[in-house]
Amino acid sequence: MKAVVIVPTYDESENVVPLLEAIRDLGVPGLEVLVVDDASPDGTAERVRAFAARHPFADVLVRSGPRGRGHAGREGYQAALARGADLVVEMDGDLSHDPRDLPRLLAAAEKHDVVLGSRFVPGGSDTDRALWRRVLTVAANFYIRVLFGIGVRDANSGYRCFRRAALVAIDPASLRSPGPAIVQEVLFRAHRCGLRVGEIPVAFADRARGDSKLGWGELWQGYVTVLRLRARQLLGLER
Numbered sequence: 001m002k003a004v005v006i007v008p009t010y011d012e013s014e015n016v017v018p019l020l021e022a023i024r025d026l027g028v029p030g031l032e033v034l035v036v037d038d039a040s041p042d043g044t045a046e047r048v049r050a051f052a053a054r055h056p057f058a059d060v061l062v063r064s065g066p067r068g069r070g071h072a073g074r075e076g077y078q079a080a081l082a083r084g085a086d087l088v089v090e091m092d093g094d095l096s097h098d099p100r101d102l103p104r105l106l107a108a109a110e111k112h113d114v115v116l117g118s119r120f121v122p123g124g125s126d127t128d129r130a131l132w133r134r135v136l137t138v139a140a141n142f143y144i145r146v147l148f149g150i151g152v153r154d155a156n157s158g159y160r161c162f163r164r165a166a167l168v169a170i171d172p173a174s175l176r177s178p179g180p181a182i183v184q185e186v187l188f189r190a191h192r193c194g195l196r197v198g199e200i201p202v203a204f205a206d207r208a209r210g211d212s213k214l215g216w217g218e219l220w221q222g223y224v225t226v227l228r229l230r231a232r233q234l235l236g237l238e239r
């Protein structure tokens with residue numbers, strides 16, 4: 001069983017090596033990590049390359065073209081499938097997602113097509129971030145659940161595991177979001193494809209180092225994307 005963890009990064013040079021070390025220390029057999037970096041000016045890719053020279057389970061894909069969390073996700077999904085992954089995990093590169101949750105995420109994929117690392121199921125937590133960020137997340141979750149008609153508790157989690165067949169059904173090459181709204185776009189696809197989406201509890205930690213790339217523009221874009229996906233689907237333009 002081969003699992004590939006894709007980690008989109010932009011300016012995560014302080015976080016990426018500690019993350020890779022933590023994943024290495026898990027000792028999960030057959031686990032590979034592919035960092036998908038948008039030519040970060042802070043040297044993130046160079047740090048991964050130096051680490052990968054000593055630890056072949058890790059690799060870096062440096063993208064060219066327009067930068068964006070969505071572009072990186074789309075390319076990462078396709079690269080993971082091309083590498084023959086049976087399971088594909090995505091996680092942030094800022095240590096907000098605890099690598100120690102990886103084994104549980106992988107194990108839960110035995111029962112579900114898509115597993116979300118969820119802050120809002122019993123045992124999960126999101127107590128580390130500022131109150132206004134948590135309020136925004138709760139509001140966005142409510143909005144997505146209503147518009148998509150989906151029952152999941154943490155629709156915005158970017159810590160996920162996909163069975164290979166599920167990701168193929170989602171059809172990454174056809175995803176459109178350039179930015180972080182890809183997280184919602186993928187969930188919408190999964191729901192529309194009738195995939196079994198499960199959740200396991202995770203504790204989300206605020207990033208300790210480096211800057212957030214999520215601004216008001218991206219947040220707004222997320223709301224618009226959700227509305228557009230639903231409208232297009234009602235008009236028969238979206239699967």
Ligand SMILES: Nc1nc2c(ncn2[C@@H]2O[C@H](COP(=O)(O)OP(=O)(O)OP(=O)(O)O)[C@@H](O)[C@H]2O)c(=O)[nH]1
Pocket residue numbers: 007008009010011012036037038067068069072091092093094096180206207211212213214
């Ligand atoms: N390749 C790539 N990765 C990105 C880009 N923007 C963000 N990322 C990565 O996507 C992950 C999530 O981005 P964050 O900025 O942490 O956004 P967030 O976790 O929603 O927000 P915070 O809670 O403020 O950290 C991180 O690993 C980022 O480095 C981008 O343009 N290209």
Ligand SMILES: [Mg+2]
Pocket residue numbers: 092094096207212
């Ligand atoms: Mg983050």
